[in-house]
Amino acid sequence: MLTLLWHISMETFLEIKQYMHFSEEDVAVLKKLGPIMQPHLKEMAERFYAEIPKHPEAFKVFSGQEQIDRLKQSLQRWGAGLFAGVYDERYVQERYLIGHTHVRISLPQKYMISAMALVREFLHQVINQQLTEVSFRMQAHISVDKILDLDLSLMCEAYFNASVQALREINQKLEESNRKLLESSQFKSEFLASTSHELRTPLSSILGFIRLVLDGVCQSREEEIDLLNDAFHAAEHLLSIVNDLLDVARIEAGRLEVQCRRMEAQPILKQVISLTSVQAEQKSVKLVDRTDSITLPAMCGDPERFKQVFINIIGNAVKFTDRGSVTVSARVDDRFVEFKVQDTGVGIAKERQAELFEKFKQVDSSLKRRHGGSGLGLAISKYLVERMGGRIQLHSDGLGLGTTVAFTIPVYVQ
Amino acid sequence: MKKQSVLVVEDNALIVKFYRMVLERQGGYEVHTTEDVEEILQLVRSGKIDLVILDISLSNAHYHSRKMDGIEIAGMIRQDPAIAHIPILVATAHAMEGDREKIIAATGANGYLEKPIYDSRKLISEVETLLSAKE
Numbered sequence: 001m002l003t004l005l006w007h008i009s010m011e012t013f014l015e016i017k018q019y020m021h022f023s024e025e026d027v028a029v030l031k032k033l034g035p036i037m038q039p040h041l042k043e044m045a046e047r048f049y050a051e052i053p054k055h056p057e058a059f060k061v062f063s064g065q066e067q068i069d070r071l072k073q074s075l076q077r078w079g080a081g082l083f084a085g086v087y088d089e090r091y092v093q094e095r096y097l098i099g100h101t102h103v104r105i106s107l108p109q110k111y112m113i114s115a116m117a118l119v120r121e122f123l124h125q126v127i128n129q130q131l132t133e134v135s136f137r138m139q140a141h142i143s144v145d146k147i148l149d150l151d152l153s154l155m156c157e158a159y160f161n162a163s164v165q166a167l168r169e170i171n172q173k174l175e176e177s178n179r180k181l182l183e184s185s186q187f188k189s190e191f192l193a194s195t196s197h198e199l200r201t202p203l204s205s206i207l208g209f210i211r212l213v214l215d216g217v218c219q220s221r222e223e224e225i226d227l228l229n230d231a232f233h234a235a236e237h238l239l240s241i242v243n244d245l246l247d248v249a250r251i252e253a254g255r256l257e258v259q260c261r262r263m264e265a266q267p268i269l270k271q272v273i274s275l276t277s278v279q280a281e282q283k284s285v286k287l288v289d290r291t292d293s294i295t296l297p298a299m300c301g302d303p304e305r306f307k308q309v310f311i312n313i314i315g316n317a318v319k320f321t322d323r324g325s326v327t328v329s330a331r332v333d334d335r336f337v338e339f340k341v342q343d344t345g346v347g348i349a350k351e352r353q354a355e356l357f358e359k360f361k362q363v364d365s366s367l368k369r370r371h372g373g374s375g376l377g378l379a380i381s382k383y384l385v386e387r388m389g390g391r392i393q394l395h396s397d398g399l400g401l402g403t404t405v406a407f408t409i410p411v412y413v414q
Numbered sequence: 415m416k417k418q419s420v421l422v423v424e425d426n427a428l429i430v431k432f433y434r435m436v437l438e439r440q441g442g443y444e445v446h447t448t449e450d451v452e453e454i455l456q457l458v459r460s461g462k463i464d465l466v467i468l469d470i471s472l473s474n475a476h477y478h479s480r481k482m483d484g485i486e487i488a489g490m491i492r493q494d495p496a497i498a499h500i501p502i503l504v505a506t507a508h509a510m511e512g513d514r515e516k517i518i519a520a521t522g523a524n525g526y527l528e529k530p531i532y533d534s535r536k537l538i539s540e541v542e543t544l545l546s547a548k549e
Contacts, residue, residue, distance in 0.1 A: 193510045197471065200507035200529040205428040207532035212435055215534065227435075230428050 008096045008157060010089055016153050017087075022146050029136075029143040031085035033127075040126045041079040044119065045072040051118055079119075082147050095151050099158025103166065109159050116152050120145070198241055198375075205234035244376040251383050258387040259302040262412045265337070266296050268303060272310045273328065280318045286325035287318070296330060296337055298412040301388040306409065309384050312377040313341045313405045320403065321345030336390065336408040347401040353394055357382045378405075385409070418545060419462055422447040423454060423487065424469040424505070429529075433467065436534040441541060451477035451487055458497045465544055466491070470506040470517060488521035501544040505531055 049068050078098070081091060102112050123144050131137040209231035218224040250256035273289050280287040299306075317326040324344030331338045348356070356378045378394070385392045390408035420443045422433045430447050437443045446457060449472055457463050470484035477490075484504065492498050504521055506513075507529040514526055525544050531537055 193508070193513075196509055197507040200509060201426055201429070204507070204530035204532060205426070205432065207530050208429070208432040208436075208534075211532045211534060212432070217435060217439055217534075230431065234428060 008092060008154065008161075010092065012157065013092045013154070016150060016157075020146050020149055020153075022150055025139075026143040026146055027085055027087070029139050030083050030147055032136075033140055033144070034080075034083035034085065036130050037083050037123070037126060038080065040122075040130075041076045044079055044122050044126075045075040047122060048072075048075055048115070048118060082144075082151070087150075092154060095154040096158040099155035100162050102155070102159055103162035109156065112155055112159065113152065116148060120148050123148070195241075195245065199238065202234040202238040202241070206231045206238065209234075244380060247380050248376055251380070256383070256387075257302075258305050258384060260300050260388060261302070262298050263301050263303045263306065264296075265299055265306065265409070266291070268307050269310065269328070272307060272314060275311070276314045276318055279315075280326065283318065283322065285318055285321050285323065287314075288325055288327040290327060290329040291339075294330060294332065297332060299337055299409045300412045301390075301409050302384075305384045305388065309381045309407065310339075312381045313407070316377060317341050317343040317345065317403065317405070324402075332411075334411070336410055338406055338408045340404060340406045342402065342404040344402045347396040347399050347403050348394075349399050350396075353396060356394060357392075381407070417442065417444045418464045419444040419446060420541065421445075421454065421457055421463045421466045423449060423466060423472065423475070423484065425449055425471070425473045425475070426469075429469075429531075432532075433537075436537055437541070440534050441538045443541070449474040451475055451482055451490070454487060455490060455494070455497075458491060458500055459494070463500065464548070465501045465503060465541060467503045467505050467541075468521070468523070470504065470508055485517065485520045488523065492522050499548075501525070501548050503527065503540060503544055505529065 049072055078094075081094065084091075099112070102109070124141060127137060127140045127144065131140055209227040212218065213224050213227055218227065247256060269289075269291055273287065277287045314326065314328065321343045322345065326341065326343045326345075329340045329342070331340070358379060378392075382392050385407045389410045392405065392407040394403065394405050396403040420433075420437055422430055422437075422445055424430050424433065424447070434445050434447070437445050446463065448454060448457070454466075458466065468484045468488060472483055472487075475482045475484075475487060477486075484506070488502055488504075491500060491502065501524040502521060503525040504517055504523040505527045506517065508517065509528045514528070517523065518526055524547070525540050527537070527540060
């Protein structure tokens with residue numbers, strides 16, 4: 001929306017006046033003309049609006065008799081203003097406003113100029129018909145031309161200023177979108193850099209341990225197996241990063257398929273919880289399943305993707321909790337089932353919570369580095385949940401205060 | 415001859431394990447490892463350490479409860495005249511164009527290895543080169 005510059009300085013007005021040699025004599029002539037012209041202004045408005053809506057540009061704007069009647073009256077007022085003999089600030093701003101209005105309703109400047117020519121022709125006709133004294137008639141033609149030129153100058157000035165303003169605003173928008181593009185390209189470069197970092201770290205262990213085994217550094221078969229085991233886990237970690245990256249690439253390309261069909265969540269929950277309980281037990285973190293006691297309705301979603309989301313969220317909770325518990329619960333209402341995974345872990349600072357769902361921001365978080373993973377899990381989960389018609393939220397009171405992730409999945413309706 | 419000592423500053427437990435096996439068994443060095451910045455400074459100041467292998471992105475390195483990365487740790491070592499001369503071998507997974515130059519300039523590192531680091535001979539020869547340059 002245009003923010004209009006509503007004012008023109010009196011200084012500019014006086015300059016224009018001087019440039020046009022608009023003198024006190026002209027003021028006197030116009031004042032004297034006032035009563036003579038007044039009876040003809042109505043006709044001027046009639047003729048103007050018989051003619052001007054045919055203008056191809058004006059045609060789009062002027063519509064409806066009521067509007068035209070209003071415009072006719074304002075044209076008469078404008079005409080009366082020409083002969084009032086008062087050319088003060090108010091007069092200037094009124095004229096200025098007319099110019100602005102043309103920009104606002106998208107009428108081009110050439111329309112304004114041709115409309116003025118029409119008015120000019122009419123006023124000269126009236127002068128010719130009504131004034132018999134030749135010298136006053138000559139004077140009247142000159143003064144009317146001057147005041148009309150003055151008016152047109154003011155309106156054009158306003159038109160120009162408003163156009164500049166409009167361009168400036170377009171320019172600002174362009175600059176803004178340019179800045180956003182640059183930012184996103186910067187994010188991608190950072191993403192690439194941290195992805196390279198994340199891939200190199202497990203690769204170091206995989207290649208390193210295999211090399212040691214091949215070089216015969218180990219002192220026993222057990223030690224060899226131990227190193228190969230480490231290499232294997234590092235490779236699994238690498239695979240999970242690669243899978244997440246592929247998911248992100250598919251999401252970006254709009255090619256990640258998420259079905260919405262009837263699905264039973266309970267067996268999936270059980271499976272995921274028993275999978276993660278091994279990890280939890282190793283860390284002496286209690287995994288509490290409160291979904292046992294309720295019967296969940298059939299839901300609408302993609303069982304594979306639902307499982308992926310759950311593995312991500314419970315996996316994170318266990319990863320980021322060193323002591324205490326991870327509690328899984330569910331709540332059912334008419335339209336949605338809300339799943340909640342609450343942990344007593346490291347928590348997350350308020351100002352970083354929103355970033356967690358963004359793909360290109362959190363890859364390099366130091367927490368993730370300590371705990372492994374691509375750091376893309378939440379961004380992917382958010383996408384999957386939303387595609388299944390639900391919502392996901394994360395809450396933490398701050399560092400050290402635990403984290404709760406809740407997400408909804410719609411109930412299946414036949 | 416007394417064994418030479420290497421201090422490994424690295425946050426990934428598996429990578430620490432790899433360094434230990436290579437440096438202790440194949441290189442015959444004594445290996446210390448910690449991410450705690452005060453402990454790092456104390457160890458280096460004690461004169462027990464002949465070379466520091468330093469990772470850049472660290473997750474547990476803190477100094478007076480402020481998080482630090484390898485670049486800041488190198489800065490603290492280089493600012494202390496008593497230990498400023500200690501050779502630092504940066505070993506990092508930052509491997510984008512320009513990272514090496516930037517990190518060497520910021521740390522004043524004597525050597526630079528890019529992860530994945532798995533060639534034990536190369537690692538040992540890099541450590542040997544830096545240690546012999548010191549003497």
